[in-house]
Amino acid sequence: MSLISYLLNGLSLGAVYAIIALGYTMVYGIAKMLNFAHGDVIMVGAYVVFVIVSGMGFAPLIGIFASVAVCTAAGVIIMMVAYRPLLQVSKLAVLITAIGVSYFLQNVALLIFGADTKSFSSVVSFDGFSLADGRINVSGETVVTILACIVIMVVLTLFIKYTKAGRAMLAVSEDAGAAQLMGVNVNGTIALTFAIGSALAAIAGVLLCSSYPSLTPYTGSMPGIKAFVAAVFGGIGSIPGAFIGGLLLGIIEILGKAYISSQMADAIVFAVLIVVLLVKPTGLLGREIQEKV
Amino acid sequence: MAMLEVMDLKVYYGMIQAIKGVSFEVNKGEVIALIGANGAGKTTILQTITGLIRPQNGKIIFKGKDITKMPGYKTVGMGMAHVPEGRRVFAHLSVLDNLKMGAYTRKDKNEIEESLKMVYERFPRLEERKSQPAGTLSGGEQQMLAMGRALMSKPDILLMDEPSMGLSPIFVNEIFDITEKVSKEGTTVLLVEQNAKKALSIADRAYVLETGNIALSGNAKDLMNNEQVKKAYLGE
Numbered sequence: 001m002s003l004i005s006y007l008l009n010g011l012s013l014g015a016v017y018a019i020i021a022l023g024y025t026m027v028y029g030i031a032k033m034l035n036f037a038h039g040d041v042i043m044v045g046a047y048v049v050f051v052i053v054s055g056m057g058f059a060p061l062i063g064i065f066a067s068v069a070v071c072t073a074a075g076v077i078i079m080m081v082a083y084r085p086l087l088q089v090s091k092l093a094v095l096i097t098a099i100g101v102s103y104f105l106q107n108v109a110l111l112i113f114g115a116d117t118k119s120f121s122s123v124v125s126f127d128g129f130s131l132a133d134g135r136i137n138v139s140g141e142t143v144v145t146i147l148a149c150i151v152i153m154v155v156l157t158l159f160i161k162y163t164k165a166g167r168a169m170l171a172v173s174e175d176a177g178a179a180q181l182m183g184v185n186v187n188g189t190i191a192l193t194f195a196i197g198s199a200l201a202a203i204a205g206v207l208l209c210s211s212y213p214s215l216t217p218y219t220g221s222m223p224g225i226k227a228f229v230a231a232v233f234g235g236i237g238s239i240p241g242a243f244i245g246g247l248l249l250g251i252i253e254i255l256g257k258a259y260i261s262s263q264m265a266d267a268i269v270f271a272v273l274i275v276v277l278l279v280k281p282t283g284l285l286g287r288e289i290q291e292k293v
Numbered sequence: 294m295a296m297l298e299v300m301d302l303k304v305y306y307g308m309i310q311a312i313k314g315v316s317f318e319v320n321k322g323e324v325i326a327l328i329g330a331n332g333a334g335k336t337t338i339l340q341t342i343t344g345l346i347r348p349q350n351g352k353i354i355f356k357g358k359d360i361t362k363m364p365g366y367k368t369v370g371m372g373m374a375h376v377p378e379g380r381r382v383f384a385h386l387s388v389l390d391n392l393k394m395g396a397y398t399r400k401d402k403n404e405i406e407e408s409l410k411m412v413y414e415r416f417p418r419l420e421e422r423k424s425q426p427a428g429t430l431s432g433g434e435q436q437m438l439a440m441g442r443a444l445m446s447k448p449d450i451l452l453m454d455e456p457s458m459g460l461s462p463i464f465v466n467e468i469f470d471i472t473e474k475v476s477k478e479g480t481t482v483l484l485v486e487q488n489a490k491k492a493l494s495i496a497d498r499a500y501v502l503e504t505g506n507i508a509l510s511g512n513a514k515d516l517m518n519n520e521q522v523k524k525a526y527l528g529e
Binding site: 164175182185 | 343344345364365366367369370374375377381382383384385386390393394395397398442446
């Protein structure tokens, strides 16, 4: 019975990783850059909800909308100010800039909110239910997180498949130059990708802090790295890969904590990544890079 | 008035000057060939016209409008399509999705369907393989797809970059036949080729490019009989 509880908790944590990983993988697919500040956008999203709901007393839904709006704007601004001038120049410069942005966001939060842990009140008002005569308790947060992840995945897949902007994203991720020759505004498409990724990060932040309610300026950092691992694990650049990678990683982490060692859980997560990359360097669903003749 | 006018174009790659002040024009309905050896700057000129590369000097006038500083993605909507060197089809998208990307700037669904029919008529092989990923096509088929994709934007001018590169002689002939047909149906063509013989055989006029400069220009037939051209480019 406890195994089922662990699996549900793992799925819930994995769903958060998956939502964050989607942002990582989409941005990588389209701008060919790793946005290491992505995790910290989660923290920004969580603080916005904290201020609006716990601080100002608005309804959680308003907090979530505000959080999505702020993070979307922040994501696009970060891209335009910090990354766009460097995208054509050097991949390494962008990567290092992203790490800089990450520290910048953490320190801004530190400046505004201080280092002390804020207690985040869950935005989920649904209490959950129990199964098997109360031996398995499923919290409302678990249900909402898993559902949110599935909805996001379906909507995103439909968006990319059936809208013009989605097709443009696919084309840019394959060959930005050729996409431009088709009339695609490549910079606009990159901005849209950052916007979507950051909006997802906001949602992930809210869900994460609803399940694990302590909020500090460093809250986004570890989940961000884990989600990056999930994206690489699933095959960076692949949307279904991020989804599966995230879910598996969450389950591995929770089972590792439960059955092996709670201190070792993170090490296990990263060890799994190393093994996967040794066996299949492109990740679970990653494509081989084709040599063009 | 020329449909496309390039004036005193200069392009640098870092410290190296690739294009050293090139001027030429393409009139409506013409097939113009830009020929020259590897590294002469042919591809650079085409990429500069479609805005993939920015020139340091010069002007590009298309249909009377200065497009030198226009964002590259806007030239398609103005009626300029580019079949890039190396085809650059979207390898993981299906043939049909590639063709649809060609019509990205167009809105009218019925007209797009019409164009799709025309492309399939011209390249029946693309229709046979419409649901296949483009990366699985042969080189010749990919060239056809790249051309079909460009035609999906219903261009006034088609810029073609080395369409014969790496293709078998049968495909080369087919591609040139189709280019001729496209031009007869009213599309202006600017063709960049190393295969000078083939290019001159379908062109009205041609420019011979040598290390960033135009060395010779004139009527395609005259150039074909020019001793210099014969020696350097036609292998005679």
